[in-house]
Amino acid sequence: MTTTHRRQHPKASLLALGAAGLVAGALIALFWPRPSEFRLTVLPPGPVSPDFRLVDFDGQPRSLADYRGQVVVIFFGYTRCPDACPAALFKLAQVMKRLGPASAQVRVLLITLDPERDTPQLLKSYVTAFDPRFVGLSGTTAQIDQAAASFYVAHFKAPTSNDYYAIDHSTATYVIDAQGQRRLIGAMNTSIDDFAHDLKLLAGRMKQGASS
Amino acid sequence: MYTHIHRLTFLLALAWVIPALAADQRTGSLTITQPWSRATAPGAAIGAAYFEIVNAGAVDTLLRIESPIARQVEMHTSYTEGGIMRMRPVTSVDVPAQGRVRFEPSGLHVMLIDLIRPLRKGGRFPLTLVFQHAGPVRVEAIVQDLGTLTPPGGKETDNDHHP
Numbered sequence: 230m231t232t233t234h235r236r237q238h239p240k241a242s243l244l245a246l247g248a249a250g251l252v253a254g255a256l257i258a259l260f261w262p263r264p265s266e267f268r269l270t271v272l273p274p275g276p277v278s279p280d281f282r283l284v285d286f287d288g289q290p291r292s293l294a295d296y297r298g299q300v301v302v303i304f305f306g307y308t309r310c311p312d313a314c315p316a317a318l319f320k321l322a323q324v325m326k327r328l329g330p331a332s333a334q335v336r337v338l339l340i341t342l343d344p345e346r347d348t349p350q351l352l353k354s355y356v357t358a359f360d361p362r363f364v365g366l367s368g369t370t371a372q373i374d375q376a377a378a379s380f381y382v383a384h385f386k387a388p389t390s391n392d393y394y395a396i397d398h399s400t401a402t403y404v405i406d407a408q409g410q411r412r413l414i415g416a417m418n419t420s421i422d423d424f425a426h427d428l429k430l431l432a433g434r435m436k437q438g439a440s441s
Numbered sequence: 442m443y444t445h446i447h448r449l450t451f452l453l454a455l456a457w458v459i460p461a462l463a464a465d466q467r468t469g470s471l472t473i474t475q476p477w478s479r480a481t482a483p484g485a486a487i488g489a490a491y492f493e494i495v496n497a498g499a500v501d502t503l504l505r506i507e508s509p510i511a512r513q514v515e516m517h518t519s520y521t522e523g524g525i526m527r528m529r530p531v532t533s534v535d536v537p538a539q540g541r542v543r544f545e546p547s548g549l550h551v552m553l554i555d556l557i558r559p560l561r562k563g564g565r566f567p568l569t570l571v572f573q574h575a576g577p578v579r580v581e582a583i584v585q586d587l588g589t590l591t592p593p594g595g596k597e598t599d600n601d602h603h604p
Contacts, residue, residue: 308482309554311489311519312546312590313526315479319588351484358482359587383525389515393554395528400521417521417547 266430268423269404269413279403279411281376283340283368286353291366293409299336300431301405305382305398307343308355313400313417314339315359320421321402322360327425334407334432337363342384342396344373380411404428407435466580470498471536473570475592476582478553480562487511488560490551490568490582491544491592496536502573503534503542510566511553518549536572546590560584 265271280293293301302321306314318339325332339356341347344367347355352365368376377384384398404413404427413427466473476492488511494503506514516531526547534549536542544550551568560566564584571577583593 308485309487311487311517311528311550311552313519315588316546316590319586322588346486351486354484355482387528389517389528389530389552390513393513393515395517397525397527399524400526401524 267413267427269415269419269427272411272414274410275381277379277381278409279379279405281340281366281368281372281379283366283372283376284349286349286356286365286367288349291364293405296336296338296405297409298407298435299334300407300428300435302335302337302428303340303380303403303405304338305340305342305377305380305384307341307396307398308347308351309343309395311395317400317402317417318356318359318363321424322363323421324424324428325360325362327421328428328432331429331432332362334435335428339363339365340373340376341365341367342373342377342382342398344368344370404431406431466578468578469575471496471501471572471575471578473578473580475594476568476580477585477589477592478560478566478582479585479589480587481556481560482587483559485559486555488553488556489546490553491546492568492570492580492582493541493543493592494536494570495541496538498538499574500538501536501575503536504571504573505533506551507569507571507577508551508553508567510557510560512555512557515552515554516549517552519547521547533573562586 282290282292285291304314304317304321306317308314321337325335325337328335337360339352341352347367349367352367356363356365367373380403382399382401384396386394387397388394400417402415402419403411404415406412412431415424465475472495474493474495476490478488478490481488506516508514516534517528518531519526519528521527531549534542542549562584565581566584567579568582569577569579585593
């Protein structure tokens with residue numbers, strides 16, 4: 230009696246194993262990440278669309294929609310930032326050089342997280358020192374908070390002495406495509422090559438879209 | 442022709458290395474190597490400076506840093522936590538016996554607050570490190586290009602590294 234049970238049991242479990250294997254295989258085939266053509270981290274569209282209502286360093290009101298048709302690269306920082314911000318902007322300036330003619334379709338923006346101390350003049354002399362095509366954006370504290378939130382950028386004032394504060398902040402670089410969609414995210418250690426590769430890809434795709 | 446180019450490269454390398462070496466400052470058992478900074482944009486309020494302290498002797502403590510280039514000089518440390526770069530003041534830095542302490546980007550750094558004048562590439566300015574035991578040690582920081590992340594003579598393309 231027990232032996233027959235034992236004989237049927239392995240058969241049933243083999244069958245179940247086979248079925249499970251098939252399901253697992255199908256699931257893996259469905260969800261296995263296809264190798265991305267991009268080298269930066271690809272961002273899925275989030276529940277909040279990236280946007281901002283700010284003012285550029287020449288006093289012109291700016292929203293993300295103003296840059297539609299261009300690949301937009303955004304870094305959140307501040308001019309009193311000791312090394313992360315100059316390093317990121319210096320790298321993006323080199324990326325622009327590497328892009329050559331394709332750089333005409335790329336717009337690099339620095340959004341200040343320190344609107345109290347970063348005056349328009351200071352913002353302008355700061356960002357254009359890296360590349361004359363770079364644009365600096367500022368606004369009220371509420372506008373900056375809204376812009377940062379739509380990019381999921383964290384930022385906090387960190388006093389270091391009685392009369393000085395630093396700003397703790399996310400150091401990611403965001404890439405928005407020509408349609409205003411959040412596409413890629415770069416890190417402090419993302420190379421110039423990888424940035425140039427991905428921006429060229431997005432800029433090239435934009436051209437195709439325009440011609441078709 | 443080949444040897445000429447070779448000699449030229451050697452001389453260029455030497456010209457690059459000598460000022461870096463000349464900037465090293467030794468006081469007693471402490472050596473401050475490669476003090477450097479990076480150029481700032483016109484009107485920029487702050488600059489940062491870095492160096493390495495090599496201690497061949499007993500433990501000492503770096504109490505503060507002074508410089509005529511800025512109205513206020515603080516020691517800060519940066520660290521990354523969950524993708525967020527954070528910065529905190531440091532009141533003093535212990536230099537272990539027979540040890541070393543490095544001030545570097547994304548780590549300990551000298552914060553030059555309210556610069557008297559912009560830092561220009563190729564320029565120099567004095568920094569005085571005040572130690573508890575060794576007393577004041579004056580060094581000259583070399584100003585490098587705008588986005589530089591490594592000391593003079595460091596790999597220029599370090600910005601371009603892969604993780």
